[in-house]
Amino acid sequence: MIKHIVFFKLKDRSPESVAHTASVLRSMNGKIKEVLSLEVGIDMIRSERSFDISLTAVLENLEDLQAYQVHPVHQEIVQHINEVKDVSFAVDYEI
Structure with missing residues (x-):
């Protein structure tokens, strides 16, 4: 199994944004069959070093991760993220 984690720091860090x-x-939850679980968290501390949002997804294997990356639903989300993010970091590892 693969765990895919992404951290986002937004340009507009207001609670509404x-x-x-x-x-x-x-x-995205439930719309991409390769994603076995999806969790989105909002940072509670809001320190200068904090990221605003984390996304954690679990997928069966690398092929499913690659399918997720190009899935039309994910690509719509990527468009939004590219407009609002200041920076993002990701890590993908085997569990």
């Missing part, structure tokens, strides 16, 4: 983008990310 963060909540909206978290909602956009959560809208």
Whole structure:
């Protein structure tokens, strides 16, 4: 299994903006068959070093991760993220 984790720091870090983008990310839930589980979290601490949002997805294997990356639903989300993010970091590892 593969765990895919992404952290997002937004240009607009207001609670409304963060909540909206978290909602956009959560809208993928159940729409991409390769994603076994999807969790989106909003940072509670809001320190300067904090990221605003995390996304954690679990997928069966690398092929499913690659299918997720190009899936039309994911690509719509990527368009939104590219408009609102300041920076993002990701890690993918085997579990």
